[in-house]
Amino acid sequence: MAQPQAHRQPPALVLGVVIAVAVVLLQALLVPLFVTPVAEPEPHDxxxxxxxxxxxxxxxxxxxxxxxxxxxxxxxxxxxxxxxxxxxxxxxxxxxxxxxxxxxxxxxxxxxxxxxxxxxxxxxxxxxxxxxxxxxVVPTDTGDPRGAGFSSGFLPLAMTSLAMGALLVLVLRRRGPRLLGLAAYATLAGLVAAAVLQYWLGVIPGDYLMNAAAIGLFTLAAAATVAGLGSVLGRPGVMLGALVVFLVANPLSAVGSAPELLPEPWGAVGQWLPVGAGATLLRSTAYFDGAGGGTAALILAGYALVGLALVAIRRKARPDQPATVVDRELVAA
Known part of the structure; x- marks a missing residue:
């Protein structure tokens, strides 16, 4: 016999409180990471x-x-x-x-x-x-003397890459179109974003193709991470990817300051996440002819390869899961 509705409500209420507490604790952690480098910058090593x-x-x-x-x-x-x-x-x-x-x-x-x-x-x-x-000795670009344009222009790349990875999972169910979408997105994002930042807004100098390659690798790493986790875990994987790619990685990235100005050990942790590694690589290509960007490039390549591999695994759909419009139009991967 089914349990009365009244007996099923208290666990749901408790779960709601637990979720609220968890989110508030995460908020209490993220707020200082956003504020400290700006309000009270303190170098560490x-x-x-x-x-x-x-x-x-x-x-x-x-x-x-x-x-x-x-x-x-x-x-x-x-x-x-x-x-x-x-x-x-x-x-x-x-x-x-x-x-x-x-x-x-x-x-x-x-x-x-x-x-x-x-x-x-x-x-x-x-x-x-x-x-x-x-x-x-190595000044910022004359169009962005305080570096605000660099950080402001870089973060939307993370947001759109997150959106791209999620859309590929939610709209397409076959691995072939997903992989093709990732490749097309990374190529176009690198070429277009570099042109916008360098020639239109004038906030980064350096070699255009090197900057485009850096942005392309970052956007591929971010989008592939979300798409890969979503391909294997479904919508919870998309949420996990959003957590890794943006919600946690953004404040730890130190895009607008420096990893050494974050409380320890968060600055170092942020450099192992896509946004931090991507910002480091783009600074290296824009201002230092690529010097100092080797580790960041390897980290991004690792995210990209793992994400692409997860997409290639192709999660099997449940028998009761309806096909999307795109799925019905695609006969083969």
């Missing part, structure tokens, strides 16, 4: 260089370590030219150059305008009342 003759360079490095324990990961180099070359290779965010006239700061705002601004402000007291000279 930020790679910087101290350049100059010995023993002055080592003495200044010790001074930085004592003043801000845990803030910097310091490498010493013999002169400014060597330090500038390292900045162009994206080995550090900035270099403190120690010379006879005091300390000068060399930055690479292309790597992070937020870090460059933070270090510029923090080092002014080192001049003994005189402004510390600042040289931007």
């Amino acid at each position: 930020l790679p910087v260089i101290v350049a100059g003759p010995e023993p002055a360079a080592s003495a200044f490095a010790d001074q930085l370590t004592s003043a801000r324990p845990g803030a910097f990961e310091i490498t010493t180099m013999p002169d400014a030219a060597t330090a500038d070359a390292a900045l162009r290779d994206r080995e550090a965010y900035a270099a403190f150059v120690v010379g006879a006239d005091g300390v000068a700061l060399h930055t690479a705002s292309g790597a992070s305008p937020t870090v460059a601004s933070l270090l510029t402000q923090a080092t002014q007291h080192l001049g003994g009342g005189q402004p510390v000279p600042v040289t931007d």
Whole structure:
């Protein structure tokens, strides 16, 4: 005999409360990750260089370590030219150059305008009342001096890639059209988005084809992850993909700041998620001729390959699951 309706309601009410508590806890975690890098940026093991003759360079490095324990990961180099070359290779965010006239700061705002601004402000007291000279070795694009356009233009790529992956699962049920859709989307997204960001909006410099390849790889990784999980798990897989690709990956990506400005260990975690890796790769191609983007490219390639493999598995439909309009029109994959 079926249970009375009244006996089935309390578990549903409890489940609703449990879901609300879980979402609020997630919210309490995400809000600080969005706010902290903007309101109270605090570096953690930020790679910087101290350049100059010995023993002055080592003495200044010790001074930085004592003043801000845990803030910097310091490498010493013999002169400014060597330090500038390292900045162009994206080995550090900035270099403190120690010379006879005091300390000068060399930055690479292309790597992070937020870090460059933070270090510029923090080092002014080192001049003994005189402004510390600042040289931007790798500046941001003239059309986007504060880097806001880069971060604002990159995040919609994640949103549309999420939507693309979900649509492929919800509209198409055959693996052939899904795979073809992913390939077409990644190719077109890379070429068009790079053209918009570089030639129309003017917020990124660099080689167009390299930027297009970076964006194409990121969009493929994001869309394939959602489509792959959806192909294997159905709609719950799409929701899980949205969680991985956007909801969690977005605040951990540090697109508008730097991973080292996030609370530990979230900055490092974010670089293993698609949005963080994608932003790192695009910065590398746009400002550093690809330097420093190798790991990010491998991470994105891994997401893309796993996602494509999951799509290729093709989840079997339940006997009672109706075919979509597109399914009825497609005779073969």
